[in-house]
Amino acid sequence: MMKLYNVEVSGNCYKVRLLLSLLNVDCEIVPIDIANREQKSPSYLKRNPLGEIPVLEDGELTLRDSQAILVYLARKYGGDTWLPSKPSEMALVMQWLFTACNEIARGPMDARFHYKFKQNLDIEKAHEKSKSILTMINLRLANRDWLELNRATIADIACFPYIALAHEGKISLDPYPHVQKWITNIKELPNFISMPGLE
Amino acid sequence: MMKLYNVEVSGNCYKVRLLLSLLNVDCEIVPIDIANREQKSPSYLKRNPLGEIPVLEDGELTLRDSQAILVYLARKYGGDTWLPSKPSEMALVMQWLFTACNEIARGPMDARFHYKFKQNLDIEKAHEKSKSILTMINLRLANRDWLELNRATIADIACFPYIALAHEGKISLDPYPHVQKWITNIKELPNFISMPGLE
Numbered sequence: 354m355m356k357l358y359n360v361e362v363s364g365n366c367y368k369v370r371l372l373l374s375l376l377n378v379d380c381e382i383v384p385i386d387i388a389n390r391e392q393k394s395p396s397y398l399k400r401n402p403l404g405e406i407p408v409l410e411d412g413e414l415t416l417r418d419s420q421a422i423l424v425y426l427a428r429k430y431g432g433d434t435w436l437p438s439k440p441s442e443m444a445l446v447m448q449w450l451f452t453a454c455n456e457i458a459r460g461p462m463d464a465r466f467h468y469k470f471k472q473n474l475d476i477e478k479a480h481e482k483s484k485s486i487l488t489m490i491n492l493r494l495a496n497r498d499w500l501e502l503n504r505a506t507i508a509d510i511a512c513f514p515y516i517a518l519a520h521e522g523k524i525s526l527d528p529y530p531h532v533q534k535w536i537t538n539i540k541e542l543p544n545f546i547s548m549p550g551l552e
Numbered sequence: 553m554m555k556l557y558n559v560e561v562s563g564n565c566y567k568v569r570l571l572l573s574l575l576n577v578d579c580e581i582v583p584i585d586i587a588n589r590e591q592k593s594p595s596y597l598k599r600n601p602l603g604e605i606p607v608l609e610d611g612e613l614t615l616r617d618s619q620a621i622l623v624y625l626a627r628k629y630g631g632d633t634w635l636p637s638k639p640s641e642m643a644l645v646m647q648w649l650f651t652a653c654n655e656i657a658r659g660p661m662d663a664r665f666h667y668k669f670k671q672n673l674d675i676e677k678a679h680e681k682s683k684s685i686l687t688m689i690n691l692r693l694a695n696r697d698w699l700e701l702n703r704a705t706i707a708d709i710a711c712f713p714y715i716a717l718a719h720e721g722k723i724s725l726d727p728y729p730h731v732q733k734w735i736t737n738i739k740e741l742p743n744f745i746s747m748p749g750l751e
Contacts (some may be wrong), residue, residue, distance in 0.1 A: 391741045402688045403655070414640045425643035438637065441613045444624035451617045454653040456602070475674060489601045 355380040358400065358408040360387055362440045362469075363463065364514030365419035366407040367548040372423055372510050373547045375428045380409075420450040423507045445501045449508035453515070456486040462515040464522025483524050487532060495529035498538050505542055511537050518550050540546070554579040557599065559586050559608040561668075563661065563713030564618035566747040571622055571709050573745045575629045578721055579608075619649040622706045632641040633661050634706050645698045648707030652714075655685040661714040663721025682723050686731060688717070694729035699738050717749050 357373070359366045359382045373380050379383055385391050385406050392403045400408045401417040408415060409422045416422050424447075427436035460483035466472040467479060490512070493500065500508040517536050521525055527534055537546065558565045558581045572579050584590050584605050592603045599607045600616040608615045608624065608697070615621050620740065626635035635640055659682035665681075666678060667670040689711070699707040716735050718725055724730050738744065 365617075402691065403684075414644075416647060418641050418647045418654075420642045420650050420674045420699040421647040424646045425639050428639035428642060440624050440627035441610070443627060444615050447623045448615060448617045451619050451649075451653050454650050455617075455657065458654065459658075474677075477671075485602075492601065507716070 356383050356410040357381070358383050358385050358397070358406055358410075360385055360406050362549055363406055364465075364518055364548070367514050368510050369407050369409065369422050369426070370548075371513075372426050372435070372507065374544045375505075375542060376426060376512070377544060378426065378433070380428050384497075403502055409416060420454055420511055423511055425452065427507045435510075437502070437506075442502060446508045448507045449500050450511045452486070453511040455531055457515050460484075460486050460515075461519040461522050461524055464524055465515065466522075469521050470524055479522070480524065483519065483522070486527055487519075487524075487526070487529050489533045490535075491529040492514070494535045495516055498535070500535075505539070509535070509539055514548070521550055554641060555582050555609040556580070557582050557584050557596070557605055557609075559605050562605055563664075563717055563747070564642065566713050567709050568606050568608065568618055568621050568625070568693070569747075570712075570745055571625050571634070571706065573743045574704075574709070574741060575625060575634070576627050576743060577625065580650050619653055619710055622649065622710055626706045634704075634709075636701070636705075640703060645705045645707045648699050649710045652710035653687070656711055656714050657749040659683075659685050659714075660721050660723055664714065664717055664722055665721075667722055668720050672737055679723065681722070685717075685726070686723075688730050689715070689730040689734075690730045693734045697734070699734075704738070708734070708738055713747070720749055 356367055357369055357380050359370065381442070385397070392406055398404055400415055401419065407422065407519055408417050409425065416425055436446055460479055463474055463479040464476060464483055467474055467476045497503065499505055500512065513536070514534060519525060556568055556579050558569065569718055584596070590596055591605055597603055599614055602616065604616070606618055606621065606622045615624055623635060658737055659678055662673055662678040663675060663682055666673050666675045696702065699711065712735070716729060
């Protein structure tokens with residue numbers, strides 16, 4: 354069986370657990386003790402030399418990045434539903450995985466790191482970037498239910514956690530009603546699962 | 553014909569031009585006048601509401617992220633060579649596009665922004681992140697010529713520009729001999745093209 358090295362409070366781990374649930378795919382969840390820096394231990398660094406979670410193992414395969422894991426699971430278990438194989442559609446969905454990795458990470462994810470995990474970083478810049486990307490996504494969702502292709506894809510799954518957890522970075526979603534509606538859409542997907550802080 | 557909205561000094565635009573050349577695919581290059589903030593003009597913001605370059609247009613398709621554009625070009629024109637369709641191999645390559653978007657962007661790319669384009673950011677953190685990712689990649693390349701799959705893929709193309717431009721962010725590659733050898737490997741690819749600052 355696949356193994357996911359996991360931390361419950363990580364939005365990046367959660368997006369993988371969420372897709373596993375939506376795909377109805379079994380996976381062993383292996384908790385990593387970040388309080389004792391297990392992710393920096395020699396045995397873990399063999400899995401991921403960057404010392405970060407999550408990591409997915411599937412037989413000989415070891416994958417170290419949450420968005421890359423979404424790509425793997427979607428292509429392996431999801432047919433063309435969650436990540437299409439047609440180049441134009443694949444790239445449209447992929448855009449949002451890079452938005453998750455760039456603008457959302459440098460915005461609401463960093464803001465949450467700062468307030469929830471006491472990370473020393475430029476919180477003003479994180480709030481500024483949050484405003485910019487949330488404004489853009491709110492506009493995008495004004496006349497559609499999903500980020501791309503008029504259906505739920507890994508574009509939505511990749512962007513969802515740190516936007517839905519924005520309040521933990523002291524960012525209000527009040528100015529972004531279409532983003533709030535989209536969060537509800539995702540929560541209503543069959544087999545949706547939650548994480549601490551989302552309710 | 554496809555159109556690439558382009559800025560010569562951008563490493564993100566360059567990686568797209570490089571893959572186009574390696575694939576021997578024709579594309580109209582449309583220069584964007586960043587000195588006059590053309591990327592923030594209403595007509596450009598219709599292409600990319602984030603106001604960033606590059607953007608690729610191919611008929612009805614508009615793509616706004618350099619790594620997503622690499623995915624599109626590789627899958628549309630590269631067969632299985634530059635980005636394989638097998639889920640495990642696709643995900644292994646994709647990992648590095650997220651490394652380009654995360655660790656390399658927050659490391660050597662940010663350092664170059666700071667020194668070359670006078671961006672106000674935490675340069676110490678950018679240098680610290682550069683050291684961490686370059687150390688990891690140097691170790692990775694100690695016993696292989698390419699980042700993944702024993703051949704050149706878009707993993708290498710995505711990571712290459714801002715590592716090869718590290719000196720413009722006052723980062724020396726002297727401590728990373730395997731990274732230097734990998735840079736040479738890429739420069740020796742058939743149809744390789746360069747950009748300002750790379751020589």
